[in-house]
Amino acid sequence: MxxxxxxxxxxxxxxxxxxxxxxxxxxxxxxxxxxxxxxxxxxxxxxxxxxxxxxxxxxxxxxxxxxxxxxxxxxxxxxxxxxxxxxxxxxxxxxxxxxxxxxxxxxxxxxxxxxxxxxxxxxxxxxxxxxxxxxxxxxxxxxxxxxxxxxxxxxxxxxxxxxxxxxxxxxxxxxxxxxxxxxCFPLDWRKIQALRDYPAALDLYAFLTHRLDKLQTDGAPEVALNYDQLHAQLGSHYATDEAGRLTPRGKKDFGHNLRRALRRVQLLWPALDVATPRGRFVVRSTGPDVPHR
Known part of the structure; x- marks a missing residue:
């Protein structure tokens, strides 16, 4: 012992x-x-x-x-x-x-x-x-x-x-x-607390807050990311090929878990405007969750 x-x-x-x-x-x-x-x-x-x-x-x-x-x-x-x-x-x-x-x-x-x-x-x-x-x-x-x-x-x-x-x-x-x-960019501590038992959703919440803050700074209306780009930021040990791209199976598993995490985030953040067309993740500019002071 x-x-x-x-x-x-x-x-x-x-x-x-x-x-x-x-x-x-x-x-x-x-x-x-x-x-x-x-x-x-x-x-x-x-x-x-x-x-x-x-x-x-x-x-x-x-x-x-x-x-x-x-x-x-x-x-x-x-x-x-x-x-x-x-x-x-x-x-x-x-x-x-x-x-x-x-x-x-x-x-x-x-x-x-x-x-x-x-x-x-x-x-x-x-x-x-x-x-x-x-x-x-x-x-x-x-x-x-x-x-x-x-x-x-x-x-x-x-x-x-x-x-x-x-x-x-x-x-x-x-x-x-x-x-x-x-x-630094601000996060809502209440949402962090609510998502602490869901690490993937917590990571997605922080990532979306950061990207929306950047969209507002750049004045861009939206950003579209494919699953390989998101996997580079959020993924962990999903099946990839030699070039580091998701395999068809890896893309299916990652997409499923990503959408499940997104649903948890959207329950706490109704103003979030995200579309998930096949194989992509489109984030529309609504401003960060917590404005900078």
């Missing part, structure tokens, strides 16, 4: 997540924690994933923007943080407290790499070019988790489902903080 009471086998998580579109590759690398022995000195914490990880990232960026500082305090206890996120602070091995702290630690320790690889192959006429950039979402973090104090009668450790406190701070990476100050 791990020090936190979880089986060590549950810690053997993926060390990275990779998505490729043509020459571009996005890689999210997980942080690590101390392993159980010298044979396994480090174990992957896993990459941040799911709606809660997205919710945490939006929260951190929002708080940094409001405070005009890259350093965000997380409150005195995990319950305080849960209150700020509107997450029920349930305990136990599978409770939201443990899951929240786990996703927070994953987010704080991961790194993101952007790579572009182009070329015409080997040989005396070959030409290749490699470009890349690495981004730290979090530059510094100080997190702690502590179960309730030992019982007074026996001195034994508190039960694993007992109350817990935590705290600390997170400092956003320099590049992310620069983007927060110069290129």
């Amino acid at each position: 791990a020090p936190d009471g979880e089986p060590e086998t549950r810690r053997l998580l993926a060390s990275d997540y990779t998505a490729t579109n043509g020459a571009f590759t996005l890689t999210v690398r997980a942080g690590t924690r101390r392993g159980p022995s010298h044979l396994h000195p480090r174990l992957s914490l896993g990459v941040p994933s799911g709606g809660l990880a997205r919710l945490l990232l939006v929260f951190l960026v929002t708080e940094a923007k409001k405070r005009k500082s890259p350093t965000v305090p997380l409150g005195r206890t995990l319950a305080d943080l849960c209150g700020a996120l509107d997450v029920t602070p349930s305990g136990g091995r599978r409770g939201r407290l443990r899951y929240l702290f786990d996703q927070l630690l994953r987010l704080a320790t991961c790194s993101v790499a952007f790579q572009w690889e182009t070329g015409t192959g080997y040989g005396h006429l070959g030409r290749e070019r490699y470009r890349g950039e690495s981004v730290l979402l979090v530059e510094a973090y100080d997190l702690w988790w502590e179960r309730a104090t030992a019982t007074a009668a026996t001195g034994a450790p508190a039960p694993i489902d007992g109350p817990a406190v935590a705290g600390g701070t997170i400092t956003l990476g320099a590049q992310l903080w620069d983007l927060c100050r110069t290129a």
